[in-house]
Amino acid sequence: MPQKKEQSTKKKNWLYLNVTLRVFYSIFLIGVALLLFGGALAGGIGLGYFTFLIEQTQLPSKQEIKKDLGDVSETSQLVYSDESLIATIQSDLRRVQLSPEEISPLIKKAVVATEDEYFYEHHGVVPKAVIRALVSEVTGMGSSGGSTLTQQLVKQQILTSETTFKRKATEMLLAMEVEKNFSKEEIITMYLNVSPFGRNNRGQNIAGVQEAAIGIFGVNASEVNLAQAAFIAGLPQSPITYSPYLNTGEMKDSEYLVYGLQRKDFVLFSMFRNHDITQEEYEEALAYDLTADFLPTAKADTNNQGYLYYAVMDQASEIVAKQLAKSNNLSDENFLKEDIHQQYLDKAREKLAYGGYTVHTTIDPKIYEAMQATVTNYGYLLDNWAGAHIEVGNVLLENSTGKILGFVGGRNYNANQFNHAFSSKRQAGSAIKPVLVYGPAIDQGLIGTQTRVSDFPTSWGNGEDAGKPILNALNAGSKTFQTVRESIVRSDNIPANHIYQNTLSKMGSASSVYDQYLSKMNYPETPVWQYQSAPLGVAEISTLEQTNGFQALANNGTYLEGYLIESIIDSDGVVLYQHEANPVPVFSKAAASITVDLMRSVITDGFTTDFKSRVSNLNWQLGNADWVGKTGTTDENVDSWLVVSTPGITLGSWSGREDSKPSDASGGQRTANYMAQLVYAIYQANPDIIKTSDTFQLDPSVKSFNVSKFSGTKPGGTMTINNTTFTAPTETVTSYWAKNGPADISFKFGIGGTDANYNDYWKSVIPKPKVEEKKDDKKETEKKKDDVSDEKEKENNKEENKEETTEKKNE
Structure with missing residues (x-):
């Protein structure tokens, strides 16, 4: 009985085990089926998504790919507006093209073993590596590697390092296209000719194995030994980190030099693992003292380019970078990200340097040379009595086109490479008032030229200076109501503040003036425009930005962005870029012409500048041109501005100390003296552009009114003050308005001021006893x-x- 029971138990256990195994087997089969189905589904979805990402990608031709990958290199140049040569474009990268036979097989083996061990087997893409990279991207786990040498070549020369699925899909598609059109030997040669390799012993950026071999070891790429080949092959992964040299050409300290040497050892191990070298060769190369082969520091080649070359290259590079980003369907938001933006700029510079392009500029060679001669010969006129060195920036714009005909970047490029025409940002001072204060108020129909504005002492109403007096340049208020024309001629701050605050109030927003006017003229977006002190010119702007605002007023209220690049054309005559005018109406023609008329008084009256008389002393006809403009000085005379226009041109000038320390009160006179010399030199170089025979005219839409000289309102009327009734003075003057017009006489007839201020002003015309009798x-x-x-x-x-x-x- 016990034996039978034991046998029965064994049968039951076997049955349970058998059932369990069958269940697990069934589950396994179901799992495999689901896995296969899921894989197929995922693959289908992945393929569909891949197709979606690349459906709008235009495949380039073999010739286009070849050119993009850097196999074709042509000299590019910059030219003046008359097609004469400015300079041949220099690349900051040292690079020499080699044929496959001129590159050591050791370098090729080292690169393949380290970067792409399946290089000679795949067709541009390794599927499992792509899946591994995709999983890593989604989960954040594991290595994100997966790019073949071909993909890396495409990414370096055609795309960017931006991490998006669309860019990766485009990279894969182009890599397969490269593999279809070029042999493996051609591909690895292109890769080695264009890849970055850090710095050489002169501190210069280098690209390509020839510059790496010559610049680090002093030998050709065909002559390197195994250790040298491994070191060079390891550089492209992180060129600056692994490079043995600093940007000065000096050797790195040992603690930083070790990174490149460790990378070299890893490359050697990869070659040994890949059976490219024997164990004996591997051990011998590991023991080799490579540091003894590093070249000593040498002096870099001198660069004789100046402000013009780099200003043109900066604008041209930005243009090409935007085009490259657009061709990759990159959003503006992503393009402006610092790292991505820099990548595109680097690619743009390389494209410009080696693409055989001609960059046509707007610069008039005679005018430009005349301006450089002036700052060289007369720049000393800006220096103050204490002997402080004063820097300067000037921009000359053609009003009708926005062309930058010439500029001054500084006193001496060799001494100071900072471009004070385009790059320097300084407080705008009172020179901002025509575009910020008077132009908008006139355009809104809030003031006419004879509108009265309070210049009674007043204080700041908010901010950290709340309660402190607002100061004019010469006083704390003249205790009267000035006309609009008087206030701009004298450049008084109190009336300008009242007008600006009134304009903001009437327009209904603290940012309204910026939104409706300054933003259209590309003034920088900053909260400063909403500050009560904005009319005093506390916002920081460049000389170009300041000058461009005056160009809009001189051009009947239409803004044309100042530009340097007319076109970029390749060696086959194909236009890569052509400037297209984009006129932006900012002020009405009436408002612009009235503001210009006010600025004529600034120059003619000579209260804040004797520019006109100084020009007349140099040339009578030039002095009699229809000059209009505005001065500006910031606190403690740190910055001095003068912007002037004729019907033909607008010329802006900033001057001040590089360290932004205070100067003296005579800066405006020195600026006028220097500007007179500059204008005279420009006139001698090209007298036609200034248009000395033309004059600014009030637009036909301007409204003229006879107004009370006393109040700026409609003439006539009576007023009762302190129970005394009398008739307002009857003398009238002409006031110009863009729209609306003067109001009827009233107690508070002007802008700004308290009841007490108006009471005092009215009392000034009450008949008094004849004291003299x-x-x-x-x-x-x-x-x-x-x-x-x-x-x-x-x-x-x-x-x-x-x-x-x-x-x-x-x-």
Whole structure:
């Protein structure tokens, strides 16, 4: 019985085990089926998504790919507006193209073993590596590697390092296209010719194995030994980190030099693992003292380029970078990210340097040379009495086109490479008032040229200076109501503040003036425009930005962005870029012409600048051109501005110390003296552009009104003050308005000011007793008294004479 029971138990256990195994087997089969189905589904979805990502990608031709990958290199150049040569474009990368036979097989083996061990087997993409990279991207786990040498070549030369699925899909598609059109030997040669390899012993950036071999070891790429080949092959992964040299050409300290040497050891191990070298060769190369082969520091080649070359290259590079980003369907937001933006700029510079392009500029060679000669010969006029060195930036714009005809980047490029025409940002000072204060207020129909504005002492109403007095350049207020024309001529801050605050209030927003006017002229977006102190010019802008705002006023209120690049054309005549005018109406023609008329008074009256008289002393005809403009000075005379226009051109000038320390109150006079010399030099170089025979005219839409000289309102009317009723003065003047017009007379007829201020102003015209007549009556009374005294004296004298005669007779 026990034995039968034991057998029965064994059968049951076997049955349970058998059932369990069958269940697990079934589950396994179901799992495999689901896995296969899921894999197929995922693959289908992945393939569909891949197709979606690349459906709009235009495949380039073999010739285009070849050119993009750097196999074709042509010299590019920059030219003036008359097609004469500015300079041949220099690349900051040192690079020499080699044929496959000129590159050591050791370098090729080292690169393949380290970067792409399946290079000679795949067709541009390794699927499992792509899946591994995709999983890593999604999960954040594992290595994100997966790019073949071909993909790396495409990414370096055609795309960017931006990490998006679309860019990766495009990279894979182009890599497969490269593999279809080029042999493996051609691909690895292109890769080695264009890849970055850090710095050489002169501190220069280098690309390509030839520059790496020559610049690090002093040998050709065909002559390197195994250790040298491994070191070079390891550089492209992180060129600056692994490079043995600093940007000065000096050797790195040992603690940083070790990174490149460790990378070299890893490359050697990869070659040994890949059976490219024997164990004996591997151990011998590991023991080799590579540091003894590093070249000593050498002096870099001198660069004789100046402000013009780099200004043109900066703008041209930005243009090409935007085009490259657009071709990759990159959003503006992503393009502006610092790292991505820099990658595109680097690619743009390389494309410009080696693409055989001609960059056509707007610069007039005669004008540009005349401006450089002026700053060289007369820049000293800007230096102050204490001997402080004053820097300067100037921009000359053609009003009708926005062309930058010439500029001054600074006093001496060799001494200071900072471009004060385009790059320097300084407080705008009172020179901002025409575009920020007067132009908008006139355009809104809030003021006319004879509108009265309070210049009574007042204080800041908010901010850290709340309660402190607002100061004019010469006083704390003239205790009267100035006309709009007087306030801009004198450049007083109190009236400008009242006008600006009134404009913001009427327009209904603290940012309204910036939004409707300054933003259209590419002034920088900053909260400063909302500050109460904005009319004093506290916002920081460049000389170009300041000058460009005046160009809009001189061009009937239409802004044309100042530009340097007219076109970029390749060696086959194909236009890569052509400037297209984009006129932006900012001010009405009426408002612009009225503001210009006000600025004529600034220059003609000479209250803040003697620019016109100084120009007239140099050339009478030039001095009689229709000059308009505005001055500007910041606190403690740190910055001095003068922007002037004629119907033909607008010329802006900033000057100040590089360290932003205070100067003296004579900076405006020195600026006027220097600018007179600059204008005269420009006139001698090209007299036609200034248009000395033309004059600014008020637009036909301008409204003219006869207004009370006293109040700026409609003439006539009576006013009662302190129970005294009298008639307002009847003298009238002409006031220009862009729209609307003067109001009727009222107690508070102007802009700004308190009731007490108006009361004082009205009292100034109340008839007063004739004080002088009283003085005359007093004099008449005194005269009569004197006459009476004289008569009495005569009578006394007669009596004395009579007595004397009697005495004589008695004798």
